[in-house]
Amino acid sequence: MSEVHTTDVAIIGAGPVGLFSVFQCGMLKMSCHVIDALPATGGQCTALYPEKPLFDIPAAPNINAVDLIARLERQIAPFKPVIHLNQQVSELEKVGEHWHLRTSSGLNIRARAxxxxxxxxAxxxxxxxxxNIDRFEGKSVHYMVQRREDFRDQRIVIAGGGDSAVDWALSLADVAAEVYVIHRRDRFRAIPESVAQMKALADAGKIELVIPYQLAALEGKDDQLKTVIVKTLDGEERRIxxxxxxxxxxxxSKxxxxxxxxxxxxxxxxxVEPTTCATNVEGIFAVGDIAHYPHKxxxxxxxFSEAAQAAHAAYRIVNPGQALNFEHSTTSGIPTLEPA
Amino acid sequence: MPTITFIKPDGETVAVEATNGATVMEVAKDHDMPMLAACGGSLACATCHVIVDEDWFAKSGELCEAEEDLLDTAHGLTSTSRLCCQMKVSDELNGMAMTLPPME
Structure with missing residues (x-):
């Protein structure tokens, strides 16, 4: 069995609220491990709108989402959180007074809350x-390209209308035997120059734009795809x-x-119960977008506020019977934590 | 107040009273319809995709380019697909019906 990490609090999600939960726990001298499915911290801020400015963060009149995350990381650094990226918590069970978490990468963490x-x-x-799409995944259905060479002399169907679809159509046109791009409409959400290049390749017969079609079904044997079936809105079908x-x-996200x-x-x-962010399961709290209560x-x-509520409530579970002396950061400064 | 009808993925039909000026997404969430609406109406996802009844589509308003772009990432599109965070309730929409696709 692999190493088991032990910590006071395990935080699931490294978006802004997960990161700030580390701060609030740290102020109460609780150590934290954080787990996130994405390869980087920041959650939606990093994945969906990194360059977008936020205007409703107190005392930050105009801040980019990535900058917000960078500042939060600086703010929590003194508490030395251990952040595990690229993995999802796949199992959670209560063993005695501890929760045992296991991630999709096989990491084990014991936490009190x-x-x-x-x-x-995630x-x-x-x-x-x-x-039947699961059947083909990894072998003949892909959501990212790892090695362009894998597609040499292959017949490739690309579905989608954004940058990834356009960029890979351009890149694979040189190596693949055939490239088809399936999209529901004539407009692509990509750099105009790239779209123009793709249309030129289509005009030259190097690739084929299959428009306006949507994916309808897949056929194949075992994990090997053989035919992609696409349809127009009027139900006209094409087999590729x-x-x-x-x-x-x-x-x-799921x-x-x-x-x-x-x-x-x-x-x-x-x-959750809004004053503590406690869920119906003792020892499990929920904060941020995933937490719900009336008028949320x-x-x-x-x-951020919910992170503070949850940290204070979690203290009672992590340190049963111990007094919680409420202190402002102006008085206590940043407490030092023993390494977890 | 206008009435909006939601047809849930399981076929159940729910007619609700809606406040003028609210978005149809807000109305759906207020009535606990099965809909993620993950981004909360900020035009950053397509998880409030609905299929508007054909008779009502013309009244549902114009689609902006950003809505069209996000619909590109939805599945099972029809010619009357909309993101319901982009539709505002008004007396014009009284009686409008729409189908909610299954939550992924």
Missing amino acids: IIIAAGAG FGPNKPPLN AADHLLSFFGLA LGPINDWGLDILNGVIN LKLILSG
Whole structure:
């Protein structure tokens, strides 16, 4: 069995609210491990709108989402959080007084309390809802390209209308046997020069733009795709013989395993008691966009406040019977934490 | 107050009273319809995709380019697909019906 990390609080989600939860726990001298599915911290701020300015963060009249995350990281650095990226918490169970977490990478963490700051869930590829698509994944259906050479002399169908679809159409046109681009309309959300290049390749017969079509079904044997079936809005069908499908519909978030932990969840959010952010399961708290109560505002601002509420409530569970001396940071400064 | 009808993925039909000026997404969330609406109406996702009844589509308003771009990332599009955070309730929409696709 691999190493087991032990910490006071395990925080699920490294978006702004998850990161600030580290700060609030740290002020109460609780150590934290943080787990996130994305390869970088920041959650939606990094994944969906890195360059967008935020105007509603107190005392930061205009701040880019990536800068907000960088500042939060600086603010929590004194508490030496351990951040585990690129993995999802796949299992959570209570063993005695501890929660045991296991991640999709096989990492094990023991914690006294859990704070879920998972936003709308873990980000992953936005998969087309075709019922047998899982069967082909990894072998002949892909959501990213790792090695361009893998597609040499292959017949490739690219689905989507954004930068990834256009860029890979351009790149693979040179190596693949055939390249088809499936898109629902004539307009692409990509750099105009790239779109122009792609249209020129289509005019030259190097690739084919299959427009206005959407993915309808996949056929194949075992994990090998043979045919991609596409349809127009009027139901007109076309069958394209293909070895690989590259599906580029951006990111989508899913609660995934969080659904299985006995939490009171409705429509993708967890009901909490708003003054403590406690869920219906003792020792598990939820903060930020994933936490719900009457009149909830999905603001980063609210999430920061919820992080403080949850940290104070978690203190009672992490340190049973111990007094919690409420102190302002002006008085206490930044406490030093022993390494977890 | 205008009435808006939601047809849930399981076929159940729910008619609700809506306040003028609210977005249809807000109305859906207020009534606990099965809809993620993950970005909260900031035009950053497509998780409030609805299929407007054909008779009502023309009245649902113009689609801006950003809405069209986000619809590119939705699945199971129809010719009357909309992001319902971009539709504002008004007396004009009294009686409008729409189908909610299954939540992924």
